[in-house]
Amino acid sequence: MHRKGLSQQEIFDQLQQYHEKDMEYVSGNILGSMCTCAHPIAKKVYCDFLDSNLGDPGLFKGTKQLEDEVIKNIGVLLGDDAVCGHVITGGTEANLMAIRAARNLARQNNSIDSGEIIVPKSAHFSFKKSADILGVQLKEASLDDEYKIDLNSVQEQISTKTVAVVGVAGTTELGKVDPIPELSNLCLDENIYLHIDAAFGGFIIPFLKEMGYDIPEFDFRLKGVSSITIDPHKMGLTPIPTGCILFREKKFLEVMSIETPYLTEKLQSTIVGTRSGASAAATWAIMNYMGFEGYLEIASRCMNTTDFLARKLRRAGFRLVSSPELNIVTFTSPKISVTELAQKLKQKGWVVSVSSYPVAIRIVVMPHISRAHILRFIEDLKNIHSS
């Protein structure tokens, strides 16, 4: 630290140099990210609420009300307006909270000490973190030939130690939606907690269903679903960090609440203590500003661009891993390896990601990607193929 502070201008000039090294979503070159430019209104509101701390909600009653309204509004979107939950940092924290609730509940009910969770092989790595932090064993269920959770494999892994089963609505690598109605029935029969990770899919599937896409139910409309992760900082256009965890019943929050004697709330069930109210306020603002129709339009645009990309790739001789279900396209080349292709694309300024199962180039068609970007990308791909 300098003994004497720098001037504002010096600070801004220096920061500019750092900022210039960052990539920008608007360039269209970020093709493998599940984040995008937050909406300007959400950014403004975020800055306005930077000082509010939801860790001590009695001091920030208005912001707490905004958090409650966000949870209720998302609950309505996901089929149950009586849900409870929190606006937190993202999918990782949400999944951790869900598994913590399930583990604590199982401990309370049948004195399981450690327990096991069953997740599909396609689950996000945050479940490995959750298992590690919470001391539960992670069991992986295999996938069927459409890369969705195999129900027989889940059934085989269920034991007296199972504390939760996880289904994914919008897998990280392929954007697949697991057969959640079947998982729900299975978990009701077996009396097991079912958590749905809709971190990515939560802000697009409801709109695609409205448009007539054939996607099965995945939310609280299914009686077996106990909790859902949904991230406004992915398809919801809210600034990072913003995730939400929703529980069907209050008991799931209560089972992990800790006494906080000197605060304005006496019990706390979030993992984080001091936590920003800015995310809750920004989500409230953007959901009210966009309305259902605003998100419908974003979903429609992203899916049109996804179909456009898929068509162009096929025509240029690339192989799609499978038909895109959401706005994620994964493909391979018949001529060069995935690693080499990713490297060559990087040399041309494109940052794609490489999926691990199956190994393929993965493009997440977020709202910042336009048809013009796709046309440039396809041109470069063709040049790579022909060189």
Ligand code: 0PR
């Ligand atoms: N669940 C699912 C289904 C996810 O896809 C992710 C993140 C999470 C949970 C965890 O969410 P948080 O990262 O908010 O804690 N999926 C992205 C991924 O791993 C996150 C990401 C976003 C990575 C932007 C890179 C990036 O540029 O691909």
